[in-house]
Amino acid sequence: MMKYITEATAKQTIRIRPTDSFKGTYGHITLVGGSQNFGGAIIMATMAAVYSGAGLVTTLTDPVNRTSLHAQLPEAMVADYHDEAMLKSSVSGADVIVIGCGLGTDDDALNILKTVLDTVQPDQKIIIDGSAITLIATHHLSLPKAHLIFTPHQMEWKRLSGISLPDQADVDKNKAVRDQLNATVVLKSSHTQVYTANDVFENTTGTPAQATGGMGDTLAGMIGGFVAQFSNVDLAVASAVYAHSAIADELAQHQYVVLPHQIIHHIPEFMKANEA
Ligand SMILES: NC(=O)C1=CN([C@@H]2O[C@H](COP(=O)(O)OP(=O)(O)OC[C@H]3O[C@@H](n4cnc5c(N)ncnc54)[C@H](O)[C@@H]3O)[C@@H](O)[C@H]2O)[C@@H](O)CC1
Ligand SMILES: Nc1ncnc2c1ncn2[C@@H]1O[C@H](COP(=O)(O)OP(=O)(O)O)[C@@H](O)[C@H]1O
Numbered sequence: 001m002m003k004y005i006t007e008a009t010a011k012q013t014i015r016i017r018p019t020d021s022f023k024g025t026y027g028h029i030t031l032v033g034g035s036q037n038f039g040g041a042i043i044m045a046t047m048a049a050v051y052s053g054a055g056l057v058t059t060l061t062d063p064v065n066r067t068s069l070h071a072q073l074p075e076a077m078v079a080d081y082h083d084e085a086m087l088k089s090s091v092s093g094a095d096v097i098v099i100g101c102g103l104g105t106d107d108d109a110l111n112i113l114k115t116v117l118d119t120v121q122p123d124q125k126i127i128i129d130g131s132a133i134t135l136i137a138t139h140h141l142s143l144p145k146a147h148l149i150f151t152p153h154q155m156e157w158k159r160l161s162g163i164s165l166p167d168q169a170d171v172d173k174n175k176a177v178r179d180q181l182n183a184t185v186v187l188k189s190s191h192t193q194v195y196t197a198n199d200v201f202e203n204t205t206g207t208p209a210q211a212t213g214g215m216g217d218t219l220a221g222m223i224g225g226f227v228a229q230f231s232n233v234d235l236a237v238a239s240a241v242y243a244h245s246a247i248a249d250e251l252a253q254h255q256y257v258v259l260p261h262q263i264i265h266h267i268p269e270f271m272k273a274n275e276a
């Protein structure tokens with residue numbers, strides 16, 4: 001039976017911060033992505049993770065993106081994703097990894113992805129987005145034992161699952177592939193669905209004002225931030241999906257298009273309004 005993601009989901013998830021907490025309480029996220037051409041994608045994902053409240057955020061990217069990332073977000077640590085020792089230690093030290101936003105699909109990207117998948121441990125959560133999904137599908141990469149969260153748009157889901165776009169309306173077909181992957185799947189569309197081990201949830205927020213490049217990169221970073229802080233992974237994922245589009249709905253009352261960075265700036269306010 002389909003369940004719905006609503007404001008109640010967010011209120012059930014977002015917690016008032018304990019007085020004696022510190023940055024370590026809120027998780028360490030490592031994000032990997034951003035080629036020379038797609039720096040914006042990893043900047044948006046990183047900003048979304050920080051604005052969602054992740055305690056410590058490290059971004060591994062092409063060095064051409066360092067200055068622009070720092071100019072907008074001094075809170076993030078940045079390193080070169082070609083430095084294999086640094087990549088491995090940053091992944092090992094994280095509670096949550098986000099990979100694929102603007103990673104690209106060339107040989108460099110493939111090697112970086114393979115290193116990350118080889119390094120991830122069973123107790124870690126990894127959000128696999130964008131180019132990383134395409135690379136896994138194209139090269140039939142084997143998946144690590146870890147808490148896997150895929151965030152495909154419909155074309156990426158087709159690549160990964162083999163399910164045609166019309167057939168993706170069939171929840172049972174999507175579920176069967178989710179079971180094979182043994183992952184949480186966020187199937188993005190105008191009615192984003194979240195497939196977990198036991199349930200299928202459909203989001204109730206979202207607007208065509210969101211149909212703009214970088215919107216999914218922003219969601220990937222938010223999911224990272226929510227999963228790093230809130231212990232129930234399924235609820236954290238569903239609440240990030242809800243918040244991302246609820247903020248967009250609010251802005252779209254007065255805007256024709258809603259930009260990813262505008263959503264990002266409203267995340268702290270949304271979380272405050274829904275903490276419990
Ligand atoms: N500013 C940036 O740096 C940006 C970088 N991006 C990165 O670019 C890489 C490629 O991702 P893309 O998604 O652009 O390219 P893809 O080639 O993966 O997917 C786009 C193709 O899928 C088709 N499609 C069909 N249904 C779709 C749906 N519901 N949603 C989206 N596409 C649908 C489109 O028509 C198009 O042909 C990713 O790593 C992504 O993170 C994009 O996010 C755009 C912004
Ligand atoms: N018409 C729409 N209604 C609601 N949400 C939308 C609509 N179009 C796009 N979105 C949302 O925007 C995001 C697009 O993700 P994606 O295609 O990965 O973007 P990108 O890779 O450019 O960042 C998803 O979260 C999707 O649900």
Ligand SMILES: [Mg+2]
Nearest residue numbers: 130153216217
């Ligand atoms: Mg995307």
